[in-house]
Amino acid sequence: xxxxxxxxxxxxxxxxxxxxxxxxxxxxxxxxxxxxxxxxxxxxxxxxxxxxxxxxxxxxxxxxxxxxxxxxxxxxxxxxxxxxxxxxxxxxxxxxxxxxxxxxxxxxxxxxxxxxxxxxxxxxxxxxxxxxxxxxxxxxxxxxxxxxxxxxxxxxxxxxxxxxxxxxxxxxxxxxxxxxxxxxxxxxxxxxxxxxxxxxxxxxxxxxxxxxxxxxxxxxxxxxxxxxxxxxxxxxxxxxxxxxxxxxxxxxxxxxxxxxxxxxxxxxxxxxxxxxxxxxxxxxxxxxxxxxxxxxxxxxxxxxxxxxxxxxxxxxxxxxxxxxxxxxxxxxxxxxxxxxxxxxxxxxxxxxxxxxxxxxxxxxxxxxxxxxxxxxxxxxxxxxxxxxxxxxxxxxxxxxxxxxxxxxxxxxxxxxxxxxxxxxxxxxxxxxxxxxxxxxxxxxxxxxxxxxxxxxxxxxxxxxxxxxxxxxxxxxxxxxxxxxxxxxxx
Amino acid sequence: xxxxxxxxxxxxxxxxxxxxxxxxxxxxxxxxxxxxxxxxxxxxxxxxxxxxxxxxxxxxxxxxxxxxxxxxxxxxxxxxxxxxxxxxxxxxxxxxxxxxxxxxxxxxxxxxxxxxxxxxxxxxxxxxxxxxxxxxxxxxxxxxxxxxxxxxxxxxxxxxxxxxxxxxxxxxxxxxxxxxxxxxxxxxxxxxxxxxxxxxxxxxxxxxxxxxxxxxxxxxxxxxxxxxx
Numbered sequence: 001x002x003x004x005x006x007x008x009x010x011x012x013x014x015x016x017x018x019x020x021x022x023x024x025x026x027x028x029x030x031x032x033x034x035x036x037x038x039x040x041x042x043x044x045x046x047x048x049x050x051x052x053x054x055x056x057x058x059x060x061x062x063x064x065x066x067x068x069x070x071x072x073x074x075x076x077x078x079x080x081x082x083x084x085x086x087x088x089x090x091x092x093x094x095x096x097x098x099x100x101x102x103x104x105x106x107x108x109x110x111x112x113x114x115x116x117x118x119x120x121x122x123x124x125x126x127x128x129x130x131x132x133x134x135x136x137x138x139x140x141x142x143x144x145x146x147x148x149x150x151x152x153x154x155x156x157x158x159x160x161x162x163x164x165x166x167x168x169x170x171x172x173x174x175x176x177x178x179x180x181x182x183x184x185x186x187x188x189x190x191x192x193x194x195x196x197x198x199x200x201x202x203x204x205x206x207x208x209x210x211x212x213x214x215x216x217x218x219x220x221x222x223x224x225x226x227x228x229x230x231x232x233x234x235x236x237x238x239x240x241x242x243x244x245x246x247x248x249x250x251x252x253x254x255x256x257x258x259x260x261x262x263x264x265x266x267x268x269x270x271x272x273x274x275x276x277x278x279x280x281x282x283x284x285x286x287x288x289x290x291x292x293x294x295x296x297x298x299x300x301x302x303x304x305x306x307x308x309x310x311x312x313x314x315x316x317x318x319x320x321x322x323x324x325x326x327x328x329x330x331x332x333x334x335x336x337x338x339x340x341x342x343x344x345x346x347x348x349x350x351x352x353x354x355x356x357x358x359x360x361x362x363x364x365x366x367x368x369x370x371x372x373x374x375x376x377x378x379x380x381x382x383x384x385x386x387x388x389x390x391x392x393x394x395x396x397x398x399x400x401x402x403x404x405x406x407x408x409x410x411x412x413x414x415x416x417x418x419x420x421x422x423x424x425x426x427x428x429x430x431x432x433x434x435x436x437x438x439x440x441x442x443x444x445x446x447x448x449x450x451x452x453x454x455x456x457x458x459x460x461x462x463x464x465x466x467x468x469x470x471x472x473x474x475x476x477x478x479x480x481x482x483x484x485x486x487x488x489x490x
Numbered sequence: 491x492x493x494x495x496x497x498x499x500x501x502x503x504x505x506x507x508x509x510x511x512x513x514x515x516x517x518x519x520x521x522x523x524x525x526x527x528x529x530x531x532x533x534x535x536x537x538x539x540x541x542x543x544x545x546x547x548x549x550x551x552x553x554x555x556x557x558x559x560x561x562x563x564x565x566x567x568x569x570x571x572x573x574x575x576x577x578x579x580x581x582x583x584x585x586x587x588x589x590x591x592x593x594x595x596x597x598x599x600x601x602x603x604x605x606x607x608x609x610x611x612x613x614x615x616x617x618x619x620x621x622x623x624x625x626x627x628x629x630x631x632x633x634x635x636x637x638x639x640x641x642x643x644x645x646x647x648x649x650x651x652x653x654x655x656x657x658x659x660x661x662x663x664x665x666x667x668x669x670x671x672x673x674x675x676x677x678x679x680x681x682x683x684x685x686x687x688x689x690x691x692x693x694x695x696x697x698x699x700x701x702x703x704x705x706x707x708x709x710x711x712x713x714x715x716x717x718x719x
Contacts, residue, residue: 356614356615356616357568357594357614357616359614360610360611360614360616360617361594363610364596364610364611367603367606368596368597368598368599368603368607369599371597372596372597372598372599373594373595373596373597374594374595375590375591375593375594375595376578376580376583376590376593376595377580377590377591378580378581378584378590384579387580387581388577388579388580388581389580391590394594395594413579413581413582413585414579414582415552415553415556415578415579415582415583415586416547416548416552416574416575416576416577416578416579417576417577417579418576418577419576419577464671465548467546467668468549468668468669468670468671469546469547469548469549469668470548470550471548487576487579488547488548488576489548489550489553490547490548490549490550490551490552490553
C-alpha cells in the first residue's frame with residue numbers, strides 16, 4: 001500500500017481567488033463581524049502586514065483596500081469533493097480524511113496505479129498538473145500509511161517514502177504539531193520537552209498512555225502501520241455541478257473565461273475519472289441585482305478536453321452581452337456520454353481528422369450561431385427546390401460515399417440557384433435579361449409534386465444573355481405563366 | 491560545360507527571367523491542362539491566397555474549380571464555402587463529382603465574421619481549400635488570410651467582382667470573363683513570371699448536350715393500380 005496525501009493549506013482563500021488571475025488584497029474571516037479572526041490572507045494582504053489570527057478590525061485598519069470575505073465551509077467541502085472526484089482518474093481508492101484544524105485532506109492509494117502511469121515520478125507530475133490547472137496551491141506527500149502521508153503533507157515535506165524503515169526514520173523528525181492534538185495535550189508535551197514525534201516514540205508507552213490518553217498511542221501506531229487504519233471510500237456523485245464565487249464582480253470576457261477555465265478543469269477531471277464526456281453544458285452567471293444570465297453550449301460530440309471547451313466557450317462569451325458584472329459563476333453538465341480513452345496513434349488517422357473537423361464546426365458555430373454552419377445533401381426529387389437539403393449534422397456519422405445519390409443528374413443543373421426564382425421581363429414572348437435571351441437548350445419539362453401540394457409545372461431552358469452568361473430559366477406552365485430566372489451556370 | 495550549366499539552371503532556386511520559374515509550389519491541379527501550364531506550381535497554389543476576379547455571375551468561374559473540388563473531396567479532404575452569393579446547388583455539385591459529405595457551408599452575418607471563419611478553416615489543417623465571396627476586403631485582412639493559408643497549407647480561393655482591383659498580397663490573381671461562348675481566363679499576377687497570354691476554356695461545351703430527359707430516381711407513386719381489363 002502506498003498512500004498519497006493532498007493537502008490544500010490555502011483552501012479557505014482559494015475557494016474565492018482561484019477564479020481570478022491577479023486578485024487584490026484579500027483576507028478570509030472565520031465569521032461575519034468585526035470581532036472575528038482572520039483565517040487566511042493572500043500575499044498582497046500579507047504585504048500590508050495582515051496575518052492570520054488577527055482580528056478583522058485590526059486587519060482593515062492596516063490595509064484600506066482589503067476585501068474581507070467570510071469563510072464558506074460548504075464551498076470548501078464542495079471544492080474538496082470535486083478534487084476527490086477528479087482524483088479517481090488516478091486511483092480507485094480515494095477518501096477525504098479529516099485534517100488538522102478544520103482542513104480535510106484528500107488521500108489516494110496509488111500503490112496499484114504506479115504501473116499504469118509509468119512510475120511514481122510521472123504520476124506525481126500528472127497529479128501536480130491537474131491540481132495546478134484547477135488553481136489550487138497544494139502539498140503532496142507519499143508514505144506507506146495514510147496517516148503518515150498526511151503528517152508529511154501537513155509539514156509541507158514532499159517526501160516519497162515507500163518502505164517501513166524509511167518511514168520510521170522520517171516520521172521521527174517531524175514536529176508533534178502535525179499530529180493535530182487537542183490544545184491541552186500539545187502544551188503538556190512541550191512542557192516535558194517533547195517536540196518531535198521521535199522523542200514521543202522514545203517515551204514509555206504505559207506512561208504516555210496514562211498521561212496523554214490512549215488516543216495518541218493509537219494515532220502513532222496507525223501512522224507507523226502497527227494497527228490497521230481503514231478509511232471510508234469517497235463515492236463520486238453521478239453528475240457534475242460546480243459554483244465559483246468571484247471575490248470582486250467581473251465584467252470582462254477574458255476574466256470570465258479565466259474563471260470558467262477553472263470549472264472546466266474540474267469538469268474534465270471528473271469526466272476523466274468517470275470515463276465520460278460532456279455533450280451539453282449549462283453556464284450560469286449570477287449578478288448582484290438582476291436575474292442570472294444563463295446559456296448552454298451544445299457540442300457535436302462528447303468531449304473532456306479542457307482546451308477545446310475553453311476555445312468554444314471563448315467564442316460564445318464574446319457574443320454574450322452581460323447586463324451587469326458577474327459575482328459568481330456556475331457550470332453544470334447536462335448530458336454525459338460514455339467516452340472511452342483511446343490509444344495514441346503515431347500518424348494522424350481518419351478518426352483524428354473527423355475530430356478536428358467537428359472542433360472547427362463547433363468553434364464556428366459558437367461565434368456565428370448554430371444555423372450559420374451546415375452541409376449540403378441531395379434529395380431524390382425532380383423539383384429543383386426539393387432536390388437538395390441543408391444537412392445540419394455535418395461532420396458526423398456520414399461515411400464518405402453515401403451522398404452520391406445526385407450523380408444521376410446530368411450536368412444540366414447550374415451550380416448556383418437563386419434563393420427564390422426571379423421574374424424576367426417578357427417582350428413579345430421572349431425572356432429578357434440585359435437584352436433578349438437566346439434559348440440554347442431545352443425545354444425540359446418538370447411537372448411533379450402532386451402528392452405534397454407543392455406541385456410545379458415548368459419548362460426549363462438553358463439561355464444565354466447578350467453578355468454571354470449562361471442562365472437557367474423556366475417558363476411557368478400554370479396560370480399566370482411568365483419567365484423566371486432560377487440559376488447561373490457559373 | 492553546357493550540361494553543367496544546365497544542371498545549375500535546373501536548380502529550383504535559380505530563376506530565369508522570361509519564363510515561369512519551375513519552382514516546386516505545393517498545388518492542386520485545376521483539371522484543365524491549358525490552365526495548369528500557366529500556373530507556377532501547375533495548379534491552384536496550396537498554402538496561398540488566390541483571387542479570382544469575376545466579370546459577372548454565369549461566366550463559368552465555379553466550373554473552373556469543380557475538377558479540383560471533386561479531386562480534393564474524393565480524397566477525403568474538406569472544402570469550405572464561406573458567404574456564397576447564391577445557393578450552391580447540391581445536385582449540380584454532386585454531378586460534377588464533388589463529395590457532398592466533405593462540403594461545409596458557412597453563412598456569416600457580417601464580412602468580419604466571414605473573414606474570421608475563413609481564417610479558422612484555413613488554420614484548422616483539415617480543410618484543403620476555402621472558397622469565399624467578398625466584395626470589399628481590407629488589405630490587412632488579405633494579408634492575414636495569406637498567412638493563415640500558409641500556416642494551414644490550405645488553398646484560399648477568393649471570388650471578387652472585377653471592379654475591385656487594387657494591389658493585393660495574393661500569390662495568384664486571375665480574371666475570368668466570357669468571350670464567344672468560351673470562358674476566358676487571364677492571369678493578372680503570378681509568382682515567378684510575367685503575365686502570360688490569356689487562355690480560353692470551353693467549360694459549357696458539354697452542358698447543353700446533356701439537356702435531355704434524364705433517368706429518373708423512380709419516385710414512389712402512390713396511385714392505385716388500374717384494373718387490367
